[in-house]
Amino acid sequence: MTYAVKECFLTLQGEGVQAGSRAVFLRFAGCNLWSGRERDRATAQCRFCDTDFVGTDGVNGGKFASAEALAAQVEHVWAGGAEARLVVVTGGEPMLQLDGALLDALHARGFRVAVESNGTIAAVPGIDWLCVSPKAGTAVVQRSGDELKLVWPQEGIDPAALEEWDFRHFLVQPMDGPEGSVAAAIALAMERPRWRLSLQAHKVVGLA
Numbered sequence: 001m002t003y004a005v006k007e008c009f010l011t012l013q014g015e016g017v018q019a020g021s022r023a024v025f026l027r028f029a030g031c032n033l034w035s036g037r038e039r040d041r042a043t044a045q046c047r048f049c050d051t052d053f054v055g056t057d058g059v060n061g062g063k064f065a066s067a068e069a070l071a072a073q074v075e076h077v078w079a080g081g082a083e084a085r086l087v088v089v090t091g092g093e094p095m096l097q098l099d100g101a102l103l104d105a106l107h108a109r110g111f112r113v114a115v116e117s118n119g120t121i122a123a124v125p126g127i128d129w130l131c132v133s134p135k136a137g138t139a140v141v142q143r144s145g146d147e148l149k150l151v152w153p154q155e156g157i158d159p160a161a162l163e164e165w166d167f168r169h170f171l172v173q174p175m176d177g178p179e180g181s182v183a184a185a186i187a188l189a190m191e192r193p194r195w196r197l198s199l200q201a202h203k204v205v206g207l208a
Contacts, residue, residue: 003070003097004029007058008077013088014200016131016147017169018114023086024077026070029056031092033118033135046118046135048151050176053092071105078111085111095121103127116149117142134162149198151175153184163194171198 006029013021030036034044036054041047056062060077064070074087087106089098095117103126106113114129119140123130130145136156144166150159152172163170172188172195174181189197 001067001097001099001101003064003067003102004056005058005061005064005070005073006053006056006092008060008073009058010077010079013086013114015173016149016171016198018086018129019198021086022080022084023088023114024074024111026074026087026089027051027053027058027061028089028091028094028097029053029061030096031118032096032120033093033138036092045138048175048177051092067099067101067105070102071109071111074106074111075109082110085109086114087111088114088116090116093118093121095123098124100124100126119143132167147171149173150195152188153178153181159188159192159195163192170195172196173198173200176200 006027008024008026010024013019013023031053033046034040034049060073078085094115103113103124112128115127116131117123119132119134119142120138123142131147131149132142132145133149133151134140134157136154147169148162148165148167149171150162152175172185174185185197189195
């Protein structure tokens, strides 16, 4: 399998339960909910994405002909010792490309593999930490994992219904941009105590 990677870089995880952790971000190109092109945003299933996942021209991006080659790139970007290795596989939608071969290759190099998905494609077995961020109007099939991250507010999603899903952590994150989203997220966490407020700390401190 050839893997199309937008970018691969070392940073700190800025969101969710693992916020503050040193990690390699492996961003796959492509998504099944939006083309990534502004001209298509208005008709996309997900209209609020703030990420560039089009093409393979980002930092350390490209096409990788094998799982071993891509895992070697991740290890190179980590540029550190063997302790606490973490790679966050994201996109776009990583489940379009992530497979068992790549998971095995990353595990063989000592990486714990975290994945951030929209949940519309079932997760491949073997992921160490799974975060699902549902989008209104989409058919979410992956209803279990470690972390459910709800970008808020979204019309058409009932947080109470999401609480029936099998996740260890329920996080509400203000939608980037719209006025009042922070207040709305705080209100949800105050009204429904299973939810914890999650902020995009990497944007606050100026990281990618």
